[in-house]
Structure formats: structure tokens, C-alpha cells
Amino acid sequence: xANNQSVRLHLDTFTRGRIIGKLxxxxxxxxxxxxxxxxxxxxxxxxxxxxxxxxxxxxxxSDRPRGTTPTDDRYIVLQARRNRQQTAGKIARHTTKxxxxxxxxxxxxxxxxxxxxxxxxxxxxxxxxxxxxxxxYLWCREDRNWRDNEWGRVLFTDExx
Numbered sequence: 161x162a163n164n165q166s167v168r169l170h171l172d173t174f175t176r177g178r179i180i181g182k183l184x185x186x187x188x189x190x191x192x193x194x195x196x197x198x199x200x201x202x203x204x205x206x207x208x209x210x211x212x213x214x215x216x217x218x219x220x221x222s223d224r225p226r227g228t229t230p231t232d233d234r235y236i237v238l239q240a241r242r243n244r245q246q247t248a249g250k251i252a253r254h255t256t257k258x259x260x261x262x263x264x265x266x267x268x269x270x271x272x273x274x275x276x277x278x279x280x281x282x283x284x285x286x287x288x289x290x291x292x293x294x295x296x297y298l299w300c301r302e303d304r305n306w307r308d309n310e311w312g313r314v315l316f317t318d319e320x321x
Contacts, residue, residue: 170218171198171202171206173216173217173218175196176206176216176217176218177216178196179192179196179203179206179207179216180206180207180210180216182195183203183207183210189203189204189207227261227262227263227264227267228255228259228261228263228267228271232255232259232263232271233271233274233275234275235255235258235259236251236255236263236268236271236272236275237271237272237275237276237277239251239254239255240272240275240277241277247265248265248266248268248269248272248279249265249268251265251268251272252264252265252267252268255268
């Protein structure tokens with residue numbers, strides 16, 4: 161094994177109990193760490209956990225592990241903001257290709273929602289009530305004979321200029 165790589169060995173419950181027992185006897189954290197051949201900070205953290213919670217047993221999570229990392233989540237939101245027309249399925253395929261881990265479109269939709277990006281359906285037109293239609297029709301009938309200079313004074317709300 162290369163020097164820059166490290167192996168993370170998890171302590172079993174029995175070994176944790178032995179470490180706590182030696183610390184309760186009054187031995188120093190450094191001597192216990194040297195005896196078991198583990199880092200000082202691991203023994204220190206284990207001792208602190210025991211003093212706070214009263215147990216040295218590592219808690220188990222009932223949750224499933226997350227399919228994406230926080231970096232993946234930022235990538236998903238960035239993809240959506242770069243191209244607003246992309247679907248969640250397309251972003252999922254991009255993310256799967258980029259990370260090498262399968263990501264579903266439902267996961268992408270949840271991450272986008274968490275990132276403040278929501279799906280929007282564009283409105284095709286403003287819905288008009290019958291009263292609006294009647295008033296628009298009357299306005300057109302009254303002003304159908306206008307000349308260009310008269311129409312030049314009218315501001316239409318869909319104009320960009």
C-alpha cells in the first residue's frame with residue numbers, strides 16, 4: 161500500500177468496550193491509542209462520545225444512503241440553470257454519465273426542488289373573460305378606421321421596446 165493511502169478500519173463493539181474500560185481505569189488517551197495501534201483522535205472522539213451519551217456503540221442509520229453527493233446536487237442545479245429547456249430525465253442522464261453512478265429523474269426533480277429550481281409550463285395566452293372579449297371587440301369596431309399616426313400613440317403590452 162502506498163504511503164499517501166490510508167485504510168479506515170472500523171472498530172467493532174468489543175474493541176470499543178475494551179478502549180472505554182482502559183480509559184475508565186485512568187489510563188491516558190495516548191497510551192490507549194498506542195496499545196491498540198490507532199490514532200489518538202479516534203480514541204479521544206470515542207471517549208468524548210461515551211462521556212456525552214453514556215454509550216460507545218456506534219449508531220446505525222435506518223435511512224438509505226443518498227444517491228447523490230452535495231457536489232452532484234450543485235451540478236444538477238447548474239445543468240438546469242444553464243439550459244432551462246432540459247427535462248429531469250435528460251439531466252439525470254448527464255449526471256449519470258458525469259459521475260458514473262445511476263441517478264433517476266425523480267432524484268433530479270427532488271434535487272432541483274431543493275435547489276430552488278421548479279418546473280414551469282409557459283402560459284400561451286392570457287385567458288380572457290367574456291366581458292374582456294366584448295370590450296376588446298367594441299374597441300376594435302370603434303377604431304377600425306384609424307390611420308397609422310393614430311395607431312402610433314397606442315401602447316401594446318406585449319411590445320418589448
